[in-house]
């Protein structure tokens with residue numbers, strides 16, 4: 659079922675009496691990147707997947723976003739839907755949002771799944787790259803930026819064997835509002851570093867990372883894993899940065915095993 663909460667596009671499915679899982683997508687994607695997980699987990703969980711402000715069907719408005727405002731949006735969705743102790747599952751930028759949410763309102767979550775993400779803020783080189791991205795969108799439009807950015811997210815197996823799917827993803831993201839994409843880049847550029855809080859995470863946490871992920875590589879996620887008390891870490895075969903799309907079977911089975919252990 660589609661809902662609108664504070665202008666945001668929110669997709670909910672499954673029995674509302676079941677434990678909620680909130681899926682928070684990466685940049686520059688939308689909630690449909692979780693379609694294989696939603697199909698699987700809506701059988702036993704109440705799945706909530708929304709489009710982050712400025713991406714997909716959630717309007718960009720003035721495009722002035724921060725990680726904090728993204729977490730405000732997540733909090734509002736949780737409150738509006740009256741979600742109690744959710745499983746929070748975020749990928750990459752969705753992971754940045756999740757990590758800050760875990761820092762800011764830990765009482766709202768039951769367990770966490772962090773996919774292909776990192777706790778460190780952007781370094782100077784990273785900030786300059788974001789600035790160059792914004793400049794490129796301003797001068798060339800969104801499509802060329804999206805083509806390079808999205809292509810870079812996927813691993814070699816996906817790029818070689820699933821070219822049509824990749825083209826469809828690029829086409830979809832190229833149609834997003836450029837103001838929203840630029841707002842997302844600014845929010846990531848200005849986000850805080852959540853590394854110091856990793857040791858304070860008290861809930862069971864699963865970290866997964868594609869073996870071919872070059873943006874948030876396994877070595878980076880393994881370091882995060884060592885800083886979280888009740889954590890597990892799994893590398894996903896034949897996948898780059900977009901594990902839920904690239905190897906949904908392995909991701910679903912990792913999530914299922916983890917959730918079975920911690921939920922019931």
Ligand code: MLT
Nearest residue numbers: 684685749750751752873
């Ligand atoms: C994402 O997938 O959300 C982005 O790669 C995150 C980033 O650019 O830092």
